[in-house]
Amino acid sequence: MLEKNQGARLANLWDDAKASTMSESERLLYRSNLLGSDKRITNYGGGNTSAKVIEADPLGAGVVEVLWVKGSGGDVGTIKMDGFATLYMEKLNALKGLYRGLEHEDEMVGYLPHCTFNLNPRAASIDTPLHAYVPKKHVDHMHPDAIIAIAAAKNSRELTQQIFGEDIGWLPWKRPGFELGLWLEKFCLKNPNARGLVLESHGLFTWGDTAKECYETTVEIINKAIGWFEGNNTVPAFGGAVKPVLAAAERRAVAEKLMPVIRGMISQDEKKVGHFDDGEAVLDFVTSRDLAPLAALGTSCPDHFLRTKIRPLVVDFDPASPDVDKTLAGLADAVAAYRADYAAYYERCKRDNSPGMRDPNAVVYLVPGVGMITFAKDKATARISGEFYVNAINVMRGASGVSEYVGLPEQEAFDIEYWLLEEAKLQRMPKPKSLAGRIALVTGGAGGIGKATANRLMAEGACVVLADIDETALAAAQSELAARYGKDVVRSVAMNVTDEALVAKSFADTLVEFGGLDILVSNAGLASSAVIEETTLELWNRNIGILATGYFLVAREAFRIFRRQKAGGNVVFVASKNGLAASPGASAYCTAKAAEIHLARCLALEGASEQIRVNVVNPDAVLRGSKIWTGEWKEQRAAIYKTDTEGLEALYRERSMLKLSVFPEDIAEAIYFLASDMSAKSTGNIVNVDAGNAQSFTR
Incomplete structure (x- = not known):
C-alpha cells in the first residue's frame, strides 16, 4: 500500500531450511504462495511465476528443459502443484519460427497445447511467452501497487530510471502475448545485468538464477519503490479532502438503502451480488477533490481493468448534507447515463470481429x-x-502524488475487454448454477431443516444468511457451511423473530453484506404440547409470537426489500401438517401454524402483481436433526400417543400413507423447488412433505 501509515516494508519470508528439502518445482510453488500471500505484491488472480526445470522426458528421450508456469486463471497465493502448466522449452522456442507478426499474434495461443509436457491438462495462459523467453531460470511477474504507480505515471520511464537506475529496465505498454515475450527476450539480451523491468501501465518483471534469488529480488524492488514513495509523495492524497466522512453507522445505513435499489436496476438480465467497502483508502478517495476526474480516467493495469470495467459510476451524494432520498430519486438516470456512455464506448472502439x-x-x-x-x-x-479497485486507488494515489496519473488508453482498454481470446475463455465457463446470484435469508437456520435448506440453496449457487436465536449453534452452522462452500457465500445474524427492531437490523445487515434479497425461507420454530386446560396464556402467546407474529415480521421486512429492488422475490414458509390437520394436545401449536399458512395465502395475493411469490412447505414428524424434538416436545408427543420416545419415529412412519420417515433434506428439496425457477409460475401453493396424510390434503 502507498499510504504513509501502511508503508512498512515487505518481510523476507524465505525459509532456507524449508526450501532445502524441496524439488525445483516445489520451490516454485513455495515462492508463488509466499508472493501471493501479501496483497501489496499482487492481487487475487494477478501475476505469474515460473521456473525452467530439468525433467526426465516421459518418452524416454533423456532429460529435457521444462517451463513450469502458472496456468490460466490461477492465483499464485493459493495455487497448488496442479495449478501449473508444464511445457517443453524446446518446442516453445520452435514457435518463434511460426510467428507471422503482430497481426497474427492470437494464433500463437493455439500452438501452446502442442508444447505440453507429460500430458498436463492445465491450460497455459497468454502470459506463457513472457516467461519462456526471458533467458533466466526463474521469473516473477507481479502487480504491486507501488510499481504500477510508477508504471501509470505520465513520466513512467524517467521515474523508473530515477528510482532504480540500470538495475531495473522499462518497456512501453504492450498487450500481453507473444510479441511482448519477444520484447522481454530482446531486452534481457541487450541488458544482461538488469534484474527486472517495469512494464508501462502494467506491472513488474523480475528474475534470478535460483528461486530464492528471484523471490528476494521481487521483494527488494517493491520495498525500494515503497520507500521512494514515502520520501517523495508528500502532497495531500488526490488533491486533499473536500467532503466529510460519515460515521461508520451512517455509512452502513446509506449503503443499506442504496444497494438493493442499484441491484434491482442492474439485475434484469443476470442477478448480481454486492460488496461494500469503506476502508481508509476508499474513504480517502471518495472524499477527495480529484475524485471525479481521476475516476473518469479509469484504471491502468489490465488486471485491474478487466475486473472493474472502463470506469466506475460516481454516485451523486453529498455527505455534508446527506439526503438519501434525493440520491435514490436520481439513481435511475445515473444508471441509464452510464449504460449509454458504455454503449457509446463500445461503438467507438469495436472492430469488425468484436x-x-x-x-x-x-x-x-x-x-x-x-x-x-x-x-x-x-x-x-x-x-x-x-x-x-482499491489497488487502482493506491496506484492513482502514488502516480498523481509524484507525477500525473495516466489511465489505459480507451482503445487499448477495449481491445483487452473484448479480446477474442478473453471471449473464448468466457465461453468456456461452466453454465451458472440455478440459484447463481440469488441471496437467501433462512430463519431457524442453525436447526436441522434450516441448515439442510441452506446447504441445498448454496449447492445451487445462492448466498445465504443464517438467522437463529441460538448463537452457539449459529456459529457452528456458519463454520460448517463456510468450510464446504467458502467464506464469501455465508453469513449469520443472531435473530429473535419476535423482536421487531432485531428483525429489521438483521435484514439491513443482509443488504450491506450481499446487496439485496431474493429468497426468504421463514423456518423459525418451536413446538409445544398440552391439553387445552393446561395450555397457559404464556404458552399460547409464545406459539403465536414465534409462529405467527414472527413470520409476519420477517415477511414484512422481506416485502419491503423486494419492493425497493423492483425485481420480484420469493418467500417460502415452513409450516406444518398440523396447520391443516388438527392434532390432540397441541391447540396452541396447530392454531399458530394455521395462522402462518393463511398469512402466506394473503401475502401471495399482495405480492403477485410485483412478481413476489409466496408458498408453503408442510413437514410432518421431522425428528432427525430438528431442535424442536430435543426437549419436552418429544416426550410430550410420546405421552399423547402412549409410546416411548424411542418408538416415536417408527410410530410416525407407520401412520403415514407411504410408511416412510421424513428427513430435513426432504423438506430442503421442496423448499429449493419453490425457491427456484422450476416453480416460477406457482404462488399461494402448499406442498406437503409428510409421507402422506389424508387429513392434510389441501383439496
Whole structure:
C-alpha cells in the first residue's frame, strides 16, 4: 500500500531450511504462495511465476528443459502443484519460427497445447511467452501497487530510471502475448545485468538464477519503490479532502438503502451480488477533490481493468448534507447515463470481429463520504473487484502524488475487454448454477431443516444468511457451511423473530453484506404440547409470537426489500401438517401454524402483481436433526400417543400413507423447488412433505 501509515516494508519470508528439502518445482510453488500471500505484491488472480526445470522426458528421450508456469486463471497465493502448466522449452522456442507478426499474434495461443509436457491438462495462459523467453531460470511477474504507480505515471520511464537506475529496465505498454515475450527476450539480451523491468501501465518483471534469488529480488524492488514513495509523495492524497466522512453507522445505513435499489436496476438480465467497502483508502478517495476526474480516467493495469470495467459510476451524494432520498430519486438516470456512455464506448472502439456488447452496467459505484459498492455475478467476484479497485486507488494515489496519473488508453482498454481470446475463455465457463446470484435469508437456520435448506440453496449457487436465536449453534452452522462452500457465500445474524427492531437490523445487515434479497425461507420454530386446560396464556402467546407474529415480521421486512429492488422475490414458509390437520394436545401449536399458512395465502395475493411469490412447505414428524424434538416436545408427543420416545419415529412412519420417515433434506428439496425457477409460475401453493396424510390434503 502507498499510504504513509501502511508503508512498512515487505518481510523476507524465505525459509532456507524449508526450501532445502524441496524439488525445483516445489520451490516454485513455495515462492508463488509466499508472493501471493501479501496483497501489496499482487492481487487475487494477478501475476505469474515460473521456473525452467530439468525433467526426465516421459518418452524416454533423456532429460529435457521444462517451463513450469502458472496456468490460466490461477492465483499464485493459493495455487497448488496442479495449478501449473508444464511445457517443453524446446518446442516453445520452435514457435518463434511460426510467428507471422503482430497481426497474427492470437494464433500463437493455439500452438501452446502442442508444447505440453507429460500430458498436463492445465491450460497455459497468454502470459506463457513472457516467461519462456526471458533467458533466466526463474521469473516473477507481479502487480504491486507501488510499481504500477510508477508504471501509470505520465513520466513512467524517467521515474523508473530515477528510482532504480540500470538495475531495473522499462518497456512501453504492450498487450500481453507473444510479441511482448519477444520484447522481454530482446531486452534481457541487450541488458544482461538488469534484474527486472517495469512494464508501462502494467506491472513488474523480475528474475534470478535460483528461486530464492528471484523471490528476494521481487521483494527488494517493491520495498525500494515503497520507500521512494514515502520520501517523495508528500502532497495531500488526490488533491486533499473536500467532503466529510460519515460515521461508520451512517455509512452502513446509506449503503443499506442504496444497494438493493442499484441491484434491482442492474439485475434484469443476470442477478448480481454486492460488496461494500469503506476502508481508509476508499474513504480517502471518495472524499477527495480529484475524485471525479481521476475516476473518469479509469484504471491502468489490465488486471485491474478487466475486473472493474472502463470506469466506475460516481454516485451523486453529498455527505455534508446527506439526503438519501434525493440520491435514490436520481439513481435511475445515473444508471441509464452510464449504460449509454458504455454503449457509446463500445461503438467507438469495436472492430469488425468484436464480440457483441456485454453487460453495460457499472461494476464499481463510488459514494462520496460513504465508500465503495461493487456488484458482480457472485460474492467472491464482487469482493475481488472491490479489492482490484482499491489497488487502482493506491496506484492513482502514488502516480498523481509524484507525477500525473495516466489511465489505459480507451482503445487499448477495449481491445483487452473484448479480446477474442478473453471471449473464448468466457465461453468456456461452466453454465451458472440455478440459484447463481440469488441471496437467501433462512430463519431457524442453525436447526436441522434450516441448515439442510441452506446447504441445498448454496449447492445451487445462492448466498445465504443464517438467522437463529441460538448463537452457539449459529456459529457452528456458519463454520460448517463456510468450510464446504467458502467464506464469501455465508453469513449469520443472531435473530429473535419476535423482536421487531432485531428483525429489521438483521435484514439491513443482509443488504450491506450481499446487496439485496431474493429468497426468504421463514423456518423459525418451536413446538409445544398440552391439553387445552393446561395450555397457559404464556404458552399460547409464545406459539403465536414465534409462529405467527414472527413470520409476519420477517415477511414484512422481506416485502419491503423486494419492493425497493423492483425485481420480484420469493418467500417460502415452513409450516406444518398440523396447520391443516388438527392434532390432540397441541391447540396452541396447530392454531399458530394455521395462522402462518393463511398469512402466506394473503401475502401471495399482495405480492403477485410485483412478481413476489409466496408458498408453503408442510413437514410432518421431522425428528432427525430438528431442535424442536430435543426437549419436552418429544416426550410430550410420546405421552399423547402412549409410546416411548424411542418408538416415536417408527410410530410416525407407520401412520403415514407411504410408511416412510421424513428427513430435513426432504423438506430442503421442496423448499429449493419453490425457491427456484422450476416453480416460477406457482404462488399461494402448499406442498406437503409428510409421507402422506389424508387429513392434510389441501383439496
